[in-house]
Amino acid sequence: METTNKLKDINEVLEFLYQEYPNCFKAKDGIKPLKVGIFKDIAERIEGNETVSKTQVRQALRKYTSNWRYLESVTQNEFRIDLDGNQAEKIEQEHIEHAKQALEESRAKRKAAKPMNKGKRPPRREGGRDGAPRDANRGADTKSYKKRPFDKNKPHDKHAKVNTKPVEEAPVKRSGKVEPLPASEVKVNAKVKVKLGQALVNATIREVKNDEVFVELVTGMQVKTKADSLYFI
Known part of the structure; x- marks a missing residue:
């Protein structure tokens, strides 16, 4: 083979x-x-x-x-x-x-991708706020939390009224509307934006052959693309 x-x-x-x-x-x-x-x-x-x-x-x-x-x-x-x-x-x-x-x-x-907090986490306290052991702070001076007794005549928490309305996502703000380049504007030396993957790159049309367009990117590289991948600058 x-x-x-x-x-x-x-x-x-x-x-x-x-x-x-x-x-x-x-x-x-x-x-x-x-x-x-x-x-x-x-x-x-x-x-x-x-x-x-x-x-x-x-x-x-x-x-x-x-x-x-x-x-x-x-x-x-x-x-x-x-x-x-x-x-x-x-x-x-x-x-x-x-x-x-x-x-x-x-x-x-x-x-923007870097975490905002670059510092180390503060050392964990071994005692309470006054430095005493945590167990020492638990006593008569501290109000203990008492669980509310269950009342069968009252609705369960799981039946409490909650907001079930879905949260609407905020619309994405765009800097400007990108419009496709009409066929009548696909001309040699025209300044355009060409779609490469998900990005739009500034370019200049250098040659047009039927449905194929050859453009020169601002980086100096020349690529072949289609007319429907071109947009106004």
Whole structure:
């Protein structure tokens, strides 16, 4: 039976890119912004490669370019690089501003996720408020709780009137209405938002082929999508 070494995990695909193009892709240190359209360059070089597919490469690039280390590199470098590590085009100011915004949003989410109380719990008291043993505080000076006698003429607690009306969830507040881009506005060089997973990313339409639209994200990455995934900015 013939076996295959097809990569299945996106992290494995990233490792493939690190090994195949070490002058371009870095795991941590030395990350630099990628050339616009670098996916096409990779697709040409892996043509016929049975280990990794173009779809996997596209997904790996999306993960790589959304990492905070990569976004920081966009704000700290002047030029992009190609697969061999050579200098490519200059980074546009729009891409820098997008990277800064994405970093701020990422840091805000991380900060909100941290627990509010970071301090240690105060040591448990060994005695009562006056320092005396807890048993010493129990006595005549402390009013003991007496259980209310059961009265069969009165309704049981479980029959007491309770509010059975379901609690209505507060409506989610939205910053603004996102409207789909009509077919008449799907034009080359139009500024749009493209839906990638659950996120909307700013992009520019670069090519339109029948029902397929090729857009350039503000990160510099080019992706293929459908017209119904485009929205007004």
